[in-house]
Amino acid sequence: MSEDVKRQSLPTPDLRARRVAQTEAQLIGAASVLFLDQGYVATTLAQIAERAGVAARTVYVRFGTKAALFSRVVDQALVGDAEPVDVAHRPGVQDAMTAHTLAERIEAFADVSVGIAERAGPLFEVAAQAEGLEPELAEAAQAGRDATIQLCRSFWDHAAADGLLAKGLHPERLTVVTDVLLCADTVVHIRRAHGWSAAVHRSLIVDTLTALTRRRG
Template identity: 30%
Template sequence: MPDHVNPRRNYRSPAREQQARHTRTAIIAAAHQLFLSRGFAATTMNSVATESGVAVQTVYKAFPNKAVLAKAVFDNAIAGDDESVPVVERDQLTKVRTEPDPQRKLRLYGAFLARTAPRHVPVQLVIRAAAATHPEAAQLWTQLQDERLAGMAYFAADLDRAGHLRTGITRSEARDVLWTYNAAEQYELLVLERGWSSRRYGSWIAEALIAALL
């Protein structure tokens, strides 16, 4: 290449990136509201575009289909924002992961569930309801359950390595117990149907896990 020819450079515009992030956040917020008010089937990409004030092509550019958009809505709900930092690396779960006392660890986890479940469980229930009749929702529901099971397997292994599990409780059993207690259905039954507060729900989950595992 001649010396006077500059190699092509990747052009990054902070203003453009900020605008793209703002647009993505607006799309997710609009989809969240529509999923909860209309359900999965009745929420179209066109309606999300209208609600968020962008062209439908912009929605498809960020999210190629409704299932991908719904997953983004769920991820945003559980994290509380659309930042790229994984939930497991956020401050709340870092405190759970690094807490040496097993009872306090599970109580911190219960408090985490109490704070986050009101945001993400309603989204999960929308996806679960649609899964019976919509293949893309069914596939997404399965993905959410698989991801949750993987997370609980990691949690159970952490408890086991530290010697916190009661004698006779295997990693796989601990994983399944954790997976059962942190399911959306627990929040649905206790908070949405029986009227418990989120705080009472989180405290009950923690004490139930302590009794079942430690």
Template identity: 30%
Template sequence: MTVKTPIGHRQRQAEETKAQVARTARRLFAERGYLATTVAAISEEAGIPEQTIYSALGSKARILERITAQWMVDADTATLAERSHEAPEAADRVRLLATINRRQLEVGWDVIGIYQEAGRADAGMARTLRRVLAAREGEVRRLLLTVKDDLAPGVTVRRALDVTLALMNIEAYRLLVNERGWTPARYESWLGDLLVSQLLR
């Protein structure tokens, strides 16, 4: 009698294959560059047949989508965003923006760099990056609207958004943490203090 493999088991195996491909691709994209990394190279490093990768995920763009999805899960910024809206004090809400930004960049600054590189050569990737950044901007703006009555004189929500996006720029994180040796916690504290001093009464 033939014993059938449970569907759940096959699905788990398929998900693990996708996760392994994504982990390997993320490392190679960061080390060698998105454009220079081929699916064949990912296949060799991951020990997974190239055809299996195409069947499971498809193109490099689809692999990067999988990497991005895992980054969002690992960062879990949605939970932090909910906390920011529930914080009673305006300063606490603004500081949580620093926490969210620290968390996003701590676990995914390399992913943003991959998109930046890919977008320079691929119009589709450039559009994807713009959508990601637009969604991020929308979240920041929604939080700033909750503190609009506490903004410093002359600081509109629009100006607060401009200042916040400038201070939360990935290049500042890369400089301070990756190049100057700051800990992510020190970066978060610095950013939180700066946002409060720049935005609030």
């Protein structure tokens, strides 16, 4: 075979990238189903590979460990797609930071929060079970908590900077309450203890933050 023919038969970088993305999508989809159906401990990488229709070695090549794959499953559920854009830089969050009124911002922030809870809530429960077993997942869970706190603080800092907070309202205190309302640990508790729907959780967020920030005459 000539060198020209060999070069023509090799996949282009774009084609290779698409194949990698497709394989990773298959693995993430398969892993998500199995983690939710069986839990973290009972799910093996071999099972995930079989469900995804790929060789077992492929899972190790793409993700290395079960914990790394689970983290990717959760990360994708948080944002809703495979695009490398974190929650803080998604359009919904930007709307929550820039809407004209505080009421509009609270509504938008609640929409973002409940959207995350709907997509990732069941996985948060799996993560809560696995966190004590895997240091890597415990570290990822804490990073997620820290990111939530930072996002809540940014929300209230933006509102304060734009003159939307009444006198006497403190972003740091509002951050604590907001974090309690929408963090992953609260989502897990609400699902386990109360079985609330997303709509009810959204109402709790909106009603509580509206009451806390209502201007007092």
